[in-house]
Amino acid sequence: MIVIDSSAFSKFLMKEKGWEKVIPYLEPDLEPYAVDMLLLEAANVIWKYMRKYQLITKEQALGLYDGMVKLVREEVIILEPSEKYLREALEIAMIHDTPIYEGLFLAQAKSLRAELITSDERQGEIARKMGLEAVYID
Numbered sequence: 219m220i221v222i223d224s225s226a227f228s229k230f231l232m233k234e235k236g237w238e239k240v241i242p243y244l245e246p247d248l249e250p251y252a253v254d255m256l257l258l259e260a261a262n263v264i265w266k267y268m269r270k271y272q273l274i275t276k277e278q279a280l281g282l283y284d285g286m287v288k289l290v291r292e293e294v295i296i297l298e299p300s301e302k303y304l305r306e307a308l309e310i311a312m313i314h315d316t317p318i319y320e321g322l323f324l325a326q327a328k329s330l331r332a333e334l335i336t337s338d339e340r341q342g343e344i345a346r347k348m349g350l351e352a353v354y355i356d
Contacts, residue, residue: 219249219330222295223323224259225337226355227252231260231286232267236337239355243335244294251330253300253322260286303329314344324348 220243230240244250261283268279289295300307300322306329307321314321320341327334333351336342345352 219251219332220335221251221323221327221330221332222256222335223252223320223338223341224256224263225341226335227256227295228260228263229337229355231282232263236356240335240337243353244289246294250295250335251326251332252295252297253303253326254297255300255319255322256295256297257286257290259319298326302326310344310348314347316340316344320344324350327352 222240222243226240226243228234230237230244264279264282267273268276274282290297303322303325304318306325307318310316310321310324311318320338323334323336324341324345326332327345327350328348333353334342334345335353335355336345337355339354342352342354
């Protein structure tokens with residue numbers, strides 16, 4: 219079982235440098251989990267690529283969104299409600315001076331005793347400080 223955070227998932231979704239390294243972690247046998255915040259953050263990344271950076275068209279953005287939702291509907295990634303981990307995320311955020319939304323993935327990984335997959339170097343460091351296994355994908 220693994221927890222994939224928004225940074226790693228967005229790298230895969232937007233085919234950023236090193237995106238191929240995320241693919242093995244989306245194998246159903248690994249049971250990839252995430253909190254529902256993943257969809258919000260990834261949708262925001264899609265918007266940024268379209269609107270702010272102007273690297274994709276509106277049609278491409280909508281296609282990426284539909285593909286992302288399909289991965290969730292087909293349970294390639296299993297989403298859990300953020301609320302389930304919110305209190306623990308707040309405690310993690312206060313202790314490690316990290317945003318709540320990052321704390322959610324850390325709290326989920328801790329609760330599920332899962333390895334965290336991240337493209338956020340600091341997120342990986344915090345996970346290790348918490349005694350969690352973490353894979354950093356550059």
